[in-house]
Structure formats: C-alpha cells, structure tokens
Amino acid sequence: MFEAAELGHEISKAEYEKEVPLLRAGLLQAQRDLLEAKVPLIMIISGADGAGKSETVNRLHEWFDPRGLETNVFGPLTDEERNRPDYWRFWLSLPARGRVGMFFGSWYTDPIIRRTYKQMGGAAFDRALSRIEFFEQQLAQDGALIVKLWLHLSKKQQKKRLTRLEKDPKTRWRVNPIDWKHFKLYDRFVKYSEEALQRTDTGFAPWTVVEATDDRYREITVGRTLLDAMQNHLARKKIVIPPAKQAIPPGDVVSVLDRVDLGRTLTDKEYDRRLAQLQGKLNRLSRTAWEKKVSSVLVFEGWDAAGKGGTVRRLTSAMDARLYRVVPIAAPTDEERAHQYLWRFWRHIPRAGRVTIFDRSWYGRVLVERVEGFAREDEWKRAYQEINEFEDQLCEQGMMVTKFWVHISKDEQLRRFKERQKTEFKQYKITDEDWRNRKQWDAYEGAINEMVVRTSTRGAPWVIVAGNDKRFARIQVLETVCRRLEKAIG
Amino acid sequence: MFEAAELGHEISKAEYEKEVPLLRAGLLQAQRDLLEAKVPLIMIISGADGAGKSETVNRLHEWFDPRGLETNVFGPLTDEERNRPDYWRFWLSLPARGRVGMFFGSWYTDPIIRRTYKQMGGAAFDRALSRIEFFEQQLAQDGALIVKLWLHLSKKQQKKRLTRLEKDPKTRWRVNPIDWKHFKLYDRFVKYSEEALQRTDTGFAPWTVVEATDDRYREITVGRTLLDAMQNHLARKKIVIPPAKQAIPPGDVVSVLDRVDLGRTLTDKEYDRRLAQLQGKLNRLSRTAWEKKVSSVLVFEGWDAAGKGGTVRRLTSAMDARLYRVVPIAAPTDEERAHQYLWRFWRHIPRAGRVTIFDRSWYGRVLVERVEGFAREDEWKRAYQEINEFEDQLCEQGMMVTKFWVHISKDEQLRRFKERQKTEFKQYKITDEDWRNRKQWDAYEGAINEMVVRTSTRGAPWVIVAGNDKRFARIQVLETVCRRLEKAIG
Numbered sequence: 001m002f003e004a005a006e007l008g009h010e011i012s013k014a015e016y017e018k019e020v021p022l023l024r025a026g027l028l029q030a031q032r033d034l035l036e037a038k039v040p041l042i043m044i045i046s047g048a049d050g051a052g053k054s055e056t057v058n059r060l061h062e063w064f065d066p067r068g069l070e071t072n073v074f075g076p077l078t079d080e081e082r083n084r085p086d087y088w089r090f091w092l093s094l095p096a097r098g099r100v101g102m103f104f105g106s107w108y109t110d111p112i113i114r115r116t117y118k119q120m121g122g123a124a125f126d127r128a129l130s131r132i133e134f135f136e137q138q139l140a141q142d143g144a145l146i147v148k149l150w151l152h153l154s155k156k157q158q159k160k161r162l163t164r165l166e167k168d169p170k171t172r173w174r175v176n177p178i179d180w181k182h183f184k185l186y187d188r189f190v191k192y193s194e195e196a197l198q199r200t201d202t203g204f205a206p207w208t209v210v211e212a213t214d215d216r217y218r219e220i221t222v223g224r225t226l227l228d229a230m231q232n233h234l235a236r237k238k239i240v241i242p243p244a245k246q247a248i249p250p251g252d253v254v255s256v257l258d259r260v261d262l263g264r265t266l267t268d269k270e271y272d273r274r275l276a277q278l279q280g281k282l283n284r285l286s287r288t289a290w291e292k293k294v295s296s297v298l299v300f301e302g303w304d305a306a307g308k309g310g311t312v313r314r315l316t317s318a319m320d321a322r323l324y325r326v327v328p329i330a331a332p333t334d335e336e337r338a339h340q341y342l343w344r345f346w347r348h349i350p351r352a353g354r355v356t357i358f359d360r361s362w363y364g365r366v367l368v369e370r371v372e373g374f375a376r377e378d379e380w381k382r383a384y385q386e387i388n389e390f391e392d393q394l395c396e397q398g399m400m401v402t403k404f405w406v407h408i409s410k411d412e413q414l415r416r417f418k419e420r421q422k423t424e425f426k427q428y429k430i431t432d433e434d435w436r437n438r439k440q441w442d443a444y445e446g447a448i449n450e451m452v453v454r455t456s457t458r459g460a461p462w463v464i465v466a467g468n469d470k471r472f473a474r475i476q477v478l479e480t481v482c483r484r485l486e487k488a489i490g
Numbered sequence: 491m492f493e494a495a496e497l498g499h500e501i502s503k504a505e506y507e508k509e510v511p512l513l514r515a516g517l518l519q520a521q522r523d524l525l526e527a528k529v530p531l532i533m534i535i536s537g538a539d540g541a542g543k544s545e546t547v548n549r550l551h552e553w554f555d556p557r558g559l560e561t562n563v564f565g566p567l568t569d570e571e572r573n574r575p576d577y578w579r580f581w582l583s584l585p586a587r588g589r590v591g592m593f594f595g596s597w598y599t600d601p602i603i604r605r606t607y608k609q610m611g612g613a614a615f616d617r618a619l620s621r622i623e624f625f626e627q628q629l630a631q632d633g634a635l636i637v638k639l640w641l642h643l644s645k646k647q648q649k650k651r652l653t654r655l656e657k658d659p660k661t662r663w664r665v666n667p668i669d670w671k672h673f674k675l676y677d678r679f680v681k682y683s684e685e686a687l688q689r690t691d692t693g694f695a696p697w698t699v700v701e702a703t704d705d706r707y708r709e710i711t712v713g714r715t716l717l718d719a720m721q722n723h724l725a726r727k728k729i730v731i732p733p734a735k736q737a738i739p740p741g742d743v744v745s746v747l748d749r750v751d752l753g754r755t756l757t758d759k760e761y762d763r764r765l766a767q768l769q770g771k772l773n774r775l776s777r778t779a780w781e782k783k784v785s786s787v788l789v790f791e792g793w794d795a796a797g798k799g800g801t802v803r804r805l806t807s808a809m810d811a812r813l814y815r816v817v818p819i820a821a822p823t824d825e826e827r828a829h830q831y832l833w834r835f836w837r838h839i840p841r842a843g844r845v846t847i848f849d850r851s852w853y854g855r856v857l858v859e860r861v862e863g864f865a866r867e868d869e870w871k872r873a874y875q876e877i878n879e880f881e882d883q884l885c886e887q888g889m890m891v892t893k894f895w896v897h898i899s900k901d902e903q904l905r906r907f908k909e910r911q912k913t914e915f916k917q918y919k920i921t922d923e924d925w926r927n928r929k930q931w932d933a934y935e936g937a938i939n940e941m942v943v944r945t946s947t948r949g950a951p952w953v954i955v956a957g958n959d960k961r962f963a964r965i966q967v968l969e970t971v972c973r974r975l976e977k978a979i980g
Contacts, residue, residue: 024915032918058807065918066799066849067818073811078841080570104811169770280659309556317548321563321594328557334824351568359556425514428522428555 001194001201005152005211009221016216023223024063030230031064035098037234038338040144042095043226044103047151048189049179050161051212056151057104059219060226070095074105083293083352085393086110087135091346094139096338107132108196115192116185125192129199131389138386140204141378142340145233147226148205150197151212155186161213255449260407262468271471278478279318285485286319286355293352294488295399298481299361302406303444304434305416306467307474311406312357314474315481319355329360341365341383342390349394362387363403366451371443384454395459400488403460404477405448408467410441491684491691495642495701499711506706513713514553520720521554525588527724528828530634532585533716534593537641538679539669540651541702546641547594549709550716560585564595573783573842575883576600577625581836584629586828597622598686605682606675615682619689621879628876630694631868632830635723637716638695640687641702645676651703745939750897752958761961768968769808775975776809776845783842784978785889788971789851792896793934794924795906796957797964801896802847804964805971809845819850831855831873832880839884852877853893856941861933874944885949890978893950894967895938898957900931 011019034041043060045053057071072093081089087107095101111128114120120128136146153161162179165171182189201207208225212218266274289296298315300308316324327348336344342362350356365383369375375383394401408416417434420426437444456462463480467473501509524531533550535543547561562583571579577597585591601618604610610618626636643651652669655661672679691697698715702708756764779786788805790798806814817838826834832852840846855873859865865873884891898906907924910916927934946952953970957963 021913021915028915028918054811055807057811058803061806061816062803063915066816067820069818071811071815073815075812078568078570080568313548313552316551317545321544321547321561322565325561326551326556328559330557423511425511425518428518 001197001207001209002152002190005209006154006157007211008213009211009217010214011216011220013216016220019220020223023220023227026227027063027223027230028065030227030234031068031100033234034100034145034230035068038097038143039233040095040097041100041230042103042139042144042146043100044106044108044146044148045151046106046108046149047210047212048153048158049182050158050165050175051151051153052215052218053104053151054174055215056149056218056222057102060102060222063223064100068098069100069102071102071104072106074109080351083295084349085397087131087393088346088349090135091343094144094339094343096335097143098338107135108200112189112192112196116182116189125195126199129196131393132196132200133202134385134389136200136202136205138342138382138389139340141382144340145229146205147229148200148207149222149225150193150207150209151218152209153212155190157213158183158186255445256452256464257405257407257445257448260464260466262407262409262412262466264466264472265469266471266475268471271475274475275314275478278475278482279314281482282315282318282478282485283320285482285489286323288489289355289400289485290323290353292489293398294485295350295352295397296355296481296485296488297350297394297399297401298355298357299363299401299403300357300359300406301361301363301367301404302465302467303408303413304437305413305420305430306406306408307470308359308406310470311404311465311474311477312359314478315357318478323353324355324357325350326357326359329358329364342386345390350399361403362390363451363455366455367444367447368437370447371440384451387455388457391455391457391460398488400484401460402480402484403456403462404465404480405452405462406465406467406473410438412468413438491687491697491699492642492680495699496644496647497701498703499701499707500704501706501710503706506710509710510713513710513717516717517553517713517720518555520717520724521558521590523724524590524635524720525558528587528633529723530585530587531590531720532593532629532634532636533590534596534598534636534638535641536596536598536639537700537702538643538648539672540648540655540665541641541643542705542708543594543641544664545705546639546708546712547592550592550712553713554590558588559590559592561592561594562596564599570841573785574839575887577621577883578836578839580625581833584634584829584833586825587633588828597625598690602679602682602686606672606679615685616689619686622686622690623692624875624879626690626692626695628832628872628879629830631872634830635719636695637719638690638697639712639715640683640697640699641708642699643702645680647703648673648676745935746942746954747895747897747935747938750954750956752897752899752902752956754956754962755959756961756965758961761965764965765804765968768965768972769804771972772805772808772968772975773810775972775979776813778979779845779890779975780813780843782979783888784975785840785842785887786845786971786975786978787840787884787889787891788845788847789853789891789893790847790849790896791851791853791857791894792955792957793898793903794927795903795910795920796896796898797960798849798896800960801894801955801964801967802849804968805847808968813843814845814847815840816847816849819848819854832876835880840889851893852880853941853945856945857934857937858927860937861930874941877945878947881945881947881950888978890974891950892970892974893945893952894955894970895942895952896955896957896963900928902958903928 045056047053061069061071070093074089090107093101093103111120111125111132115125140146162175162183166175197207197209208221210218210221210225300312302308312326316326325348332344345358345362348356348358365375365387366380370380391401417430417438420430452462452464463476465473465476535546537543551559551561560583564579580597583591583593601610601615601622605615630636652665652673656665687697687699698711700708700711700715790802792798802816806816815838822834835848835852838846838848855865855877856870860870881891907920907928910920942952942954953967955963955966
C-alpha cells in the first residue's frame with residue numbers, strides 16, 4: 001500500500017500559497033455543512049514517527065473552525081481505563097453529531113505497536129483488526145464520516161527526518177528516544193501497519209496514505225482528502241433513506257416465553273428462609289468479587305408491572321451500598337442523543353469489582369424502538385450484532401454479564417395494573433403508556449423472542465424469570481446472580 | 491447538638507404502618523413537583539457507624555421513584571481523582587435539576603475522619619468547613635434543595651448495635667473492622683462531628699440529627715424531614731424573584747484597560763527571533779511540568795477579533811499534542827444547563843501535568859451573561875466569589891492558573907472586522923453577534939474592569955495583553971506563560 005507514497009511528491013511554494021485559501025474556505029464550508037447535517041467526522045491521523053503528525057494536527061486546528069473540533073490523544077492507561085474494556089476510552093471520546101474529532105493515536109496504535117514488538121501473535125492481531133473493522137462499521141452505519149490518514153515515510157526518509165529534527169535545537173524535542181527504538185523496527189512496523197491498513201481499508205472507512213516527505217505536499221494532500229471526503233459524504237447523504245418499516249413478527253411463532261412455567265410459586269415461609277440465605281450468600285460473593293476485581297453487569301428488562309424494581313431491591317439490600325450502582329434508563333439527554341445509541345451505556349461501565357444494575361438497557365433498541373418504529377428496520381436489525389460485540393468486550397474484560405427478562409402473563413399484568421391504580425403510592429408507576437404498550441403485547445412478544453434468540457450468548461446469557469409469583473421471581477434472580485458470580489470469581 | 495438524639499425515641503409498628511403509605515405518597519408527589527420545578531435535591535446521609543445509613547439508602551430507594559434518584563458513594567481516591575482538586579468528584583456527581591442525588595459519604599467524610607485521626611489540625615479543619623459552607627451556599631443559591639441528615643447513636647447504643655449486627659451471621663457483613671477502630675475514637679469522632687455540624691448548620695443547608703436507635707423511628711423521621719423540606723422549598727419557590735436588572739456601569743470609571751499601551755509593536759525580525767526562542771523554551775518547560783505533574787489552566791478572554799485563536803496556536807504548536815487540550819466554550823448542552831454554571835468547567839479540569847487552554851471560560855458569567863442580562867444581578871454579583879473559590883482550589887492542587895484578556899482598541903476592532911469580511915476563509919469568524927457586541931463596548935469595558943479588579947488574585951492573576959500588534963501580543967503571552975510555568979515548576 002505504501003509504494004505510491006515513496007514517489008517523491010512535492011508541491012511548490014507558489015502552488016501551495018495559491019491553493020491554501022481555497023482549501024480553507026472549502027473546509028470551513030464543509031465543516032458547517034456537516035454540522036447542519038449532524039454528521040460527526042472521525043479523523044484518524046496516524047503514520048510513521050517524524051512524518052509530521054503533530055504538525056498536521058496543528059495545521060488542521062488553524063484550517064478548521066476550532067469551536068467544533070476536538071483533539072483526542074491517548075496516553076498510557078490510567079487505572080480508571082485499565083479497569084474497563086480497551087474501547088471504553090475510545091467510545092467516550094467520540095465526537096457528537098456535527099462535530100469533528102481528531103484522533104492522534106487511536107484504536108490502531110496499540111495493536112500495531114504490540115504486534116511490532118512481538119507482544120501480540122498473528123491470531124490476536126487478526127482479532128484486533130476484526131474488532132476495529134466492526135467498530136468503524138458501526139459508527140459509519142450510525143452516520144459518521146470516517147477519514148483515516150496515514151502519513152508515510154520511507155525508511156531512508158524517516159532516518160533523514162529524525163536526524164534533521166534532532167540536529168536543530170528548536171525541533172530536537174520532537175524526537176523521542178522511543179522514535180529511534182521504533183526506527184530499528186521499521187521493517188516490522190511497516191509490515192504490520194500495511195497489514196492493518198489493508199484489512200481495515202473498507203468502503204465505509206477507507207485509508208488514505210499520504211507521502212509525508214514534503215511538508216507542503218503533505219498538508220495539501222491531507223486538506224484535499226478531507227475536503228473530498230466531506231463533500232462526497234454530504235452529497236451521498238441526500239439520497240433518500242427508505243421509510244421505517246414496521247416489523248410485525250409472525251403470530252404463530254412459539255416464543256421462548258411460552259416455555260416459561262408461570263405457575264411456579266413459593267410459600268411465605270420458604271421465601272423468607274431462602275431470601276435470608278441467598279442475600280447472605282450474595283453479600284459474601286459481592287465482597288469477594290470486589291477483592292478479586294470482578295465486575296458485574298446485570299440487565300433487567302421485563303413487561304410493565306413485572307416487578308423489576310422489587311427484584312432489584314432484593315439484590316441491592318444484600319450488598320454494601322459502596323459496591324453497586326443502579327442505573328435507571330430513561331429518555332436520553334441531548335448529549336446522549338448526539339452519539340451512537342450505545343455511547344450512553346459505555347458511560348456507565350463499572351470499575352473493577354463493582355456491580356452495575358441496569359433497570360432497562362441497550363435492549364430498548366430491539367424492543368420499544370423496534371416496536372414503536374423509533375428505530376429503522378436496518379438499525380434494529382444490525383443492533384443484535386452490535387450488542388453482542390459490546391457485551392463480548394465486557395466479558396473479555398472478565399465481567400460477569402447476565403440479562404433478566406422478568407416475565408408475567410397478560411392476565412397477571414392486568415391484575416397488577418388495576419391494583420396499582422388502587423394504591424396511592426403506586427399510582428405513579430402506571431401511566432397511559434403502560435396501557436398503550438399492553439395493546440402491543442403480541443408485537444413485543446415477537447421482539448422479545450427474537451432478542452433472546454439472537455443475543456443470548458454463552459458469556460452473557462438471558463434468563464427468563466417466571467414472574468407471576470413475585471417471591472418465586474426474586475429467589476430465581478438471587479439464585480442466578482449467586483451462581484453466575486460464583487462461576488465468574490472462579 | 492446530639493443531646494436531643496439520645497432520648498430513646500421509638501415508633502410502634504402500628505403507627506409505622508399507618509404512616510408509611512401517606513409518607514410514600516407525599517414523597518412521590520413532592521419528587522414529581524421538584525422535577526417540574528427543576529429543583530435538584532442534594533441529600534446527605536451521614537452519621538455514626540452502625541446507625542443504619544445503608545438501610546436508610548435502601549429504604550429511600552423504595553420510597554422514591556428510582557428513575558430520578560442517584561446514589562453517590564465515594565471510595566478511596568482513584569488516580570484520576572488524586573490528580574484533581576478534592577471537590578472534582580463531588581462536582582461531577584451533583585444531580586441535574588429536578589433529580590435527587592443521595593450522598594452516602596460526602597464532602598464531610600474526609601475532614602471529620604482526618605480530624606478524628608489527628609491527621610488534620612484545627613486550622614485546616616476550620617478551612618475545610620469554610621469550604622463546605624461556601625460550596626453548599628453556592629449550590630443553594632443556584633436553586634438546589636440541600637437536606638443533610640445525621641443518624642446518631644450514643645456510645646452505648648453504638649456498641650450495642652455493632653455487637654448485635656456482628657452476632658447475627660446474616661448481618662455480620664455490615665460490621666467492618668474499621669467500625670470498631672472508629673468506635674474506640676467515639677468521643678473524638680462525636681466532638682468533631684458536632685463541630686462540623688454546628689459550623690455548617692446554615693439556613694440554606696440545615697442539619698437534621700436523627701436518633702437512630704429505633705429503626706422505625708429513624709425511617710419515619712428521615713421520611714418526614716425530607717417531605718417537609720421538599721414541600722417548604724416548593725412553597726418558597728413560588729415567591730416571585732425580582733426581574734433581572736441590567737447593570738450599566740458608570741461611564742467615567744478609569745478602567746484597567748486604559749492603562750494598556752496599545753502602541754507597542756515588534757518588527758518581523760524581532761518577532762521571528764523571539765518566537766522561536768520562546769517556543770523552544772515553552773516546549774522544554776511543558777515537558778518538565780509534565781514530569782513534575784504540574785498542570786496548567788490558561789484562560790483566554792478578549793474582544794471579538796482580538797486574535798485569541800492565533801495566539802493560542804502559537805502556544806499549542808510549541809507543545810507536544812499529547813500534553814495540551816484546547817477547550818472552546820460555546821453554548822452549554824442540556825446536561826450542562828441542568829447544573830450550576832461552573833459544573834461544565836469542572837468537567838475539563840486536567841489531570842496532572844497537562845495544559846488546558848480555555849478559549850472563553852467561566853468568565854462568561856460576568857461578561858456576556860451580565861451585559862446581555864442572561865444572568866440576574868444577584869447571580870453575576872456572587873459569581874466573582876464563586877470563581878475565586880474555584881480557582882483557589884485549582885491553585886491549591888498545585889496548578890498554574892493564568893488568565894489573559896486580549897485587548898485591542900475599538901478602531902482596531904473595526905479594521906479587523908472589515909478585513910475579515912474580505913477574506914473568504916475568515917468570513918465565518920464574523921457574525922451579526924460581533925457587530926451587536928461592538929455596540930455594547932462601554933458596558934463590556936465596565937464589566938471587564940470589574941472582573942479584573944475582583945478576580946485577579948496572587949495565585950491566578952489576570953494579564954492584559956496589548957493586542958493591537960498581533961506579534962507583540964503573541965510574544966507577551968508566550969513570555970508570560972513561560973515565566974509562570976517556570977515559577978510553578980519551582
């Protein structure tokens with residue numbers, strides 16, 4: 001991929017000075033258009049040491065309107081970062097719709113460097129590249145424009161450049177001892193960079209290799225590449241997207257919910273005995289998990305009035321309040337709405353050893369957003385894979401991930417709705433929306449079934465809770481959490 | 491303060507069961523009313539070990555609508571937290587308007603514990619309490635309702651409680667070895683807790699001491715206290731606040747801006763020489779600061795077209811892109827708007843060793859918000875003290891804080907506005923707003939003068955930059971930053 005970037009391209013000073021004003025005017029206009037179209041621009045500046053990455057970042061700060069521009073630089077992991085999946089810090093740095101995020105150092109840095117230093121084998125490198133590809137695809141499908149720039153220097157040029165920078169006292173600081181260390185590994189570095197670039201050079205996030213020997217050529221090429229990409233993206237945006245199709249699941253499907261025995265109950269006495277026993281056990285396990293730095297992510301979904309809240313409280317009252325956090329998911333804020341839908345859940349990923357309980361979750365995408373048509377068909381259809389990938393990253397970090405669907409029968413729901421209306425301090429829990437949702441029972445049942453089938457994985461299984469008897473449901477959840485925690489602690 | 495909480499208060503089971511449903515209905519209604527009135531509720535649950543803080547938190551989770559409730563627990567400092575002022579984590583945890591933030595452990599914990607353990611002297615304790623008082627006053631003035639609950643146990647009762655908890659295998663986990671260690675220091679703990687409570691028992695954030703011996707009495711008292719506070723606050727809210735007064739500063743004041751010699755210039759040659767020299771110096775200093783973990787906060791304010799952007803770029807192009815971050819301040823997001831105005835700046839406080847450059851800042855409160863009447867007179871008037879306190883906390887953390895007002899003459903501004911309109915890639919920089927602001931020149935000049943007078947402190951001084959000659963201004967800023975950094979590094 002790098003052959004075309006060793007041809008000795010140059011641009012004269014006169015040509016440069018003629019082009020820059022036009023380029024700047026064009027970039028500013030395109031930046032404004034992206035803002036209006038609410039398209040986030042993700043720009044990756046990578047390449048060889050000494051190729052002028054830092055200078056390029058500075059130049060773009062001058063050419064773009066800095067009010068819409070963010071520079072993201074990633075240093076060694078902090079302890080907050082080390083305790084989360086690798087992509088946590090990347091997710092939280094993504095630009096909001098309409099903004100420009102420059103990534104100086106990115107999700108490519110670590111795999112390429114580790115592969116170059118033989119800290120990562122071929123198979124792991126391959127997996128890392130697949131993860132990158134999926135990550136970028138996900139962002140592109142969400143509407144992001146991704147421009148990836150690789151500033152290339154030949155081995156000879158790199159040596160020359162580093163030597164020159166080092167000679168001049170004014171630029172000596174730009175050369176790091178680690179740059180020379182990297183230089184010795186130039187061939188390996190180029191080999192694996194090339195492999196990474198080829199594997200991730202996709203239609204939705206293509207690479208542009210820029211010959212970096214001549215400063216003016218480098219700057220103009222970077223500017224032109226960005227301008228082209230922005231203009232093309234905006235032109236494509238105008239293509240009309242087909243209207244959202246309401247997905248009505250076939251009515252005759254046997255759903256996973258049908259298999260649940262809702263007749264199971266527990267006596268008061270049995271309930272009290274097992275509750276005390278399981279809460280004590282959960283308490284001990286949660287403290288061991290904390291000591292061993294094993295985090296848990298528990299997801300609660302369920303029919304309205306299925307008793308999620310009461311079940312969650314039986315878990316939390318058994319644990320030290322310093323160890324858990326309940327995250328109720330309501331309507332997103334505007335910062336959240338301005339990002340891909342998983343962004344707001346990444347914000348709540350626990351540090352090591354903590355338990356995070358999501359009262360409703362990212363599954364809203366394939367439940368309410370699907371049924372109500374808030375998400376387009378292509379959006380909720382690809383969400384299954386996006387969610388699996390997300391949870392897979394949590395599991396890889398050693399987290400215990402378990403998802404509960406609290407199930408009740410349609411009759412039982414009606415009984416509870418009526419009961420809630422009678423009790424003053426429960427009335428707030430029942431709204432017109434609950435009655436509306438109830439009318440969509442069958443559509444939801446289809447969506448739930450598909451959700452469970454597509455996203456119940458070995459690492460992050462769904463557990464369908466028999467909720468008609470609240471006592472039985474609570475014990476079932478407590479038992480499951482204890483069993484899963486025990487396994488995760490090992 | 492604790493005498494009234496050792497009287498052996500109890501509530502019978504019958505009375506409890508009669509009161510709870512009413513209390514719950516009342517609390518839910520009040521919570522909804524606070525949401526509608528956009529009042530954040532900050533609730534502190536403190537007190538003796540074993541007094542039932544954790545149980546109270548759990549009970550309130552049951553009584554409130556958990557969708558609007560956040561529990562904040564603070565553990566040992568993470569390295570991200572250690573690198574920032576103590577209050578950073580408290581600021582970031584504050585509930586948004588209309589939400590309820592429960593603080594289980596708070597800004598009180600550390601001073602009381604450290605004073606009890608003799609890790610903090612009387613004078614430092616006193617300063618810590620003043621800081622708390624100011625912090626709470628600031629939040630209350632911003633409209634927050636602050637309820638502080640202290641669950642009290644007598645020495646005898648505490649011993650009894652801890653022993654009882656420890657005996658029962660189901661509750662043994664609630665007793666921590668550190669609880670017994672604290673118990674041995676009971677008298678000192680109570681003495682300093684009482685001092686803290688008395689010092690911070692203010693009209694805007696009063697303490698309620700709750701006798702915690704009887705569980706039912708404790709719960710009902712906590713519930714009643716909260717309900718009263720919420721209802722009273724809402725009743726008070728209805729008092730009409732006088733309309734914002736436009737503050738027109740007297741016209742004949744001699745402002746700090748008048749003292750600036752705008753005639754100073756630099757030749758191209760002199761500029762090039764000093765620029766190269768100072769950028770090299772800044773580069774070395776910024777790397778030393780990073781090694782020594784000294785952060786910098788640089789604030790840039792100035793007239794429209796004063797050349798802030800170009801000046802900032804002369805700083806950033808001298809530094810490693812991994813060490814600085816430019817934060818342009820535009821309109822707040824809705825999450826930001828839902829908090830006290832300083833909240834969004836706390837979000838950007840750098841980790842140790844980094845440089846953060848604010849392109850516009852918290853001074854908007856006493857500049858544009860004052861002049862345009864977006865902030866009420868009482869709001870911008872108290873902002874000077876709030877800002878000084880904020881910057882004081884940054885300085886205490888060892889940060890280098892410097893604020894630049896880039897000054898130009900009114901004629902020079904006009905010349906630049908016209909020039910910008912002529913250059914295509916500069917047109918975006920000039921808007922109708924700039925022309926409107928220009929008409930308010932005198933009002934701004936009064937506001938700038940008062941700002942500089944009231945907020946230029948020894949630790950965080952204002953520097954007025956003579957901006958008519960851009961070269962001179964850039965060198966002045968670079969020189970100042972270098973000098974201040976040198977001093978901060980020591």
